[in-house]
Amino acid sequence: MRDKRMTLKEAVSQFVKDGDNVGIAGFVNVRQPVATCHEMVRQGFKDLTLSFQSAGLGPEILAGAMILDPNKFSVKRIELAYWAHEAFGLSPAWRYLAERGMLEIEDWSNYNMSARFKAGAMGLPFIPTRSPLGGDIKNCSRTKIIDCPFTERPIGLLPASNPDVAIVHVQAADKYGNCIIRGTDCTCAEIAMASAHTIVTCEQLVSHELLTSNPKDVMIPFAAVDAVVEVPYGAYPGACRRHYWFDGDHTRKFLACIAPMCKGGAPDALQAYYDEYIYGVENFGEFLQKIGVNQLLAVKAAEAHHCERLA
Template sequence: MPKLRSLRAAIAQEVEDGMSVFMGAALESLIPFAAGYEIMRQHKRDLTLMTTISDMQFDQIIGAGCAARVCGAWVGNVAAGLGHNYRRAVERGEPGPLAVENHSNFSMALGLKAAAMGVPYLPTRTLMGSDFGEEASFAGVQCPFTGENLLAVRAVKPDVAILHVQRADDEGNAHVWGNLGVTQDAAMAAGKVLLTCEEIVPHEVILSDPNRTLIPGFLVAAVACVPLGSHPSPTQGYNRRDDDFYFDYHAKSRDRAGFEEWLNHWVLEVEGQDGYIERLGTERVARLKPDSDYMAAPVSYGY
């Protein structure tokens, strides 16, 4: 099967009901919102959503009834406040019950790092003494050399990591820059990687700057070219954060009926990413472009 696919096909073929799906690996940047919308359109069910912080994306997917469980450090709306759907799900089981496994950003990062290293846990000095340090993903451990007490974080192994990147080739070799979050560890920890990218570039572009390759193609099951695929979150060099979109979602999702209207307007009634960009309108899309390029100094790989 070729790796280069439409977003619809990639989600249909690579994401199954009941899977654990890691998204938001770069925290509030490069969030694969378009992939999340497609998960909602295809009515995936019983997913375990894994993240550090995926801004308001998880609130949307929880509201759409696709998730049975969340495993992460933070669910809400970063600029606007609490996640209304997250609250309704945890506080009163609406639209369905939601199990929560608490992490901090660093404990999730270490859980992925452990899986990426092929070891069952990593020791750390964080989380000790807190109430969620008692949960099943964490245990006290003693250093065999010094006798120090540390906290062990169990390896986190998502079935699939969905990552948005600036550019990739058709083999899935991906260049990423800007805020990286836990992107590389998420790719190495997961059973497979699904990429969305702003641009598909020739293989030669990847080879021209191998230090910028965070994800080698052999980890990648599918790659879909999805311009503005992180909207409303930013993609360095391509699109700014659309702050108003977050505040608007926060206001509309305050009650269930308002969220359903939002969901219909922006996701369910929309024909894929092209339809979504059409709803945003050319003016809004133009406003999201950076004022100008800000180029790094080129480096020589001369030998």
């Protein structure tokens, strides 16, 4: 174990490279690594592959940068199950890039992408499953169908997913990279352990003794993590269980900057958004200052109210 604390700028600069396969953790807009995506956009990368199970704000932010200037930031391929925003609608950035043939797309189901990350985490080159046999996934992916050597029944083989770098946001971590996830755990542990490097942002950086006081709470072990960055509200405007609820207004504001471009609209609103909230700030803390303490307290209170209703 070693101290892996660093700034987000340092972590992204050290572990993300042009042409990398980037694994995006979280589920739809819960615990999306938004702060890390902001920093990636500021630094600019080319020809990335994005691999995720179900994601929304993370790939949307990266794709928005590509729409504005593909010479500064670009994604060449996505391997995914779902890219949208549930209550806030489908992804306009994906629609824009796909309709213009700007992306390679490999379509999987949620289960299949999770299985691929599981294979990567286990160090296996592939994993057998019957899931692709029940639909068209086998026709739009690299699934291989063989006769099982034990049962002689057809079985699908899915290639392991081994990203070059995973970007993950969690509720708590220690300086060594042990992580606690509350609420939906998604496929975050598998993505982290399947990747060559992992950047973790956390709501709270806590002592090793406190974090490991109940070892069963450790969802991602230190050995899978290369960088730890404390970034409160690091998934905003998405949600982070026990910390803050979705900011629907800001999410809709962001998506509304992209949607008109799918119909040939000008990029002015999108450019203004990035100039104000991403390119125009030095770090995620400055982005949050633009949001304002009242709004951040409001989404925090909304999560507290939601938790009370569940209780």
